[in-house]
Amino acid sequence: MVLARGGLVDLLVREATPIGKPDSLAQIREAGGQIHTSTEIATAAFQEDEIELSLTSGERLNCSLAIVQIGFLSAKETFERLALVLNDDGSIAVDPYFETSRQGIFAVGDVHGDIKLIAVAWAEGIQAAIHAFKEITSPYWLNEKRLKDHKIALIGEKIARAASKARHP
Ligand SMILES: Cc1cc2nc3c(=O)[nH]c(=O)nc-3n(C[C@H](O)[C@H](O)[C@H](O)COP(=O)(O)OP(=O)(O)OC[C@H]3O[C@@H](n4cnc5c(N)ncnc54)[C@H](O)[C@@H]3O)c2cc1C
Structure with a gap:
C-alpha cells in the first residue's frame, strides 16, 4: 500500500527464503520494493x-x-491464572459450545481459534452468549448440552439429587 502511494519500502526477512504469500512478495517486487533476506535490525538510532x-x-x-x-505470541498468564486447559499452541481449549474446561467460562475469537477473523470472533461471541444464557437459565437436567455430552453422569447426578431430596425433604 505504501508502494502504491509513491513511498519506498524495504522488507527485511530473517529467513533465507521469504515465507510470505508468494503473490504479496511478487507485488512488492513489481512495485519496486526491496526484499532483503537473511538479515535483522541490529541497531536503530x-x-x-x-x-x-x-x-x-x-x-x-x-x-x-x-x-x-x-x-504472534499468546499472553497466557491470565489463562493460566484461571487454570484453564490450554491447547499445545497456548490457545484456550473449548468445547463445541465455546465453553472452556471451567464451567461457565467461555472463550471466543482469537484466544482459541484457528481462523482469526473479525467476523468469526463476532459470530462465536453470539453463539457463546446463547449457550451461556441457556446454561444460566436451564436447570442442569434440562440442559441440552449437558444431556448430550454427559448423559450418563447427569442421570446419575439426578438420581442422587432426587434420593437426597427424598431423604431430606
Ligand atoms: C495486523 C492485523 C490485521 C488484521 N486484519 C484483519 C482483517 O482485515 N480482517 C479480519 O477479519 N481480521 C483481521 N485481523 C484479525 C482480527 O483483528 C481478529 O481476528 C479479531 O480482532 C479478534 O477479535 P477478538 O475479540 O477475539 O480479539 P481482540 O480484538 O484482540 O480483542 C481482545 C481484547 O482483549 C483485551 N485483553 C487482553 N488481555 C486482557 C486481560 N487480561 N484483561 C482484559 N482485557 C484483555 C485486549 O486488549 C483486546 O482489546 C487482523 C489482525 C491483525 C493483527
Missing part, C-alpha cells in the same frame, strides 16, 4: 527526522518508519 538502521548483514538503511511484524 534517530538521525534527525529519520531512523538509521544497521542490519546484521552489514547494510545500513535510513527510513521514516520501521514497522515490526515478527509474529
Whole structure:
C-alpha cells in the first residue's frame, strides 16, 4: 500500500527464503520494493527526522518508519491464572459450545481459534452468549448440552439429587 502511494519500502526477512504469500512478495517486487533476506535490525538510532538502521548483514538503511511484524505470541498468564486447559499452541481449549474446561467460562475469537477473523470472533461471541444464557437459565437436567455430552453422569447426578431430596425433604 505504501508502494502504491509513491513511498519506498524495504522488507527485511530473517529467513533465507521469504515465507510470505508468494503473490504479496511478487507485488512488492513489481512495485519496486526491496526484499532483503537473511538479515535483522541490529541497531536503530534517530538521525534527525529519520531512523538509521544497521542490519546484521552489514547494510545500513535510513527510513521514516520501521514497522515490526515478527509474529504472534499468546499472553497466557491470565489463562493460566484461571487454570484453564490450554491447547499445545497456548490457545484456550473449548468445547463445541465455546465453553472452556471451567464451567461457565467461555472463550471466543482469537484466544482459541484457528481462523482469526473479525467476523468469526463476532459470530462465536453470539453463539457463546446463547449457550451461556441457556446454561444460566436451564436447570442442569434440562440442559441440552449437558444431556448430550454427559448423559450418563447427569442421570446419575439426578438420581442422587432426587434420593437426597427424598431423604431430606
Ligand atoms: C495486523 C492485523 C490485521 C488484521 N486484519 C484483519 C482483517 O482485515 N480482517 C479480519 O477479519 N481480521 C483481521 N485481523 C484479525 C482480527 O483483528 C481478529 O481476528 C479479531 O480482532 C479478534 O477479535 P477478538 O475479540 O477475539 O480479539 P481482540 O480484538 O484482540 O480483542 C481482545 C481484547 O482483549 C483485551 N485483553 C487482553 N488481555 C486482557 C486481560 N487480561 N484483561 C482484559 N482485557 C484483555 C485486549 O486488549 C483486546 O482489546 C487482523 C489482525 C491483525 C493483527
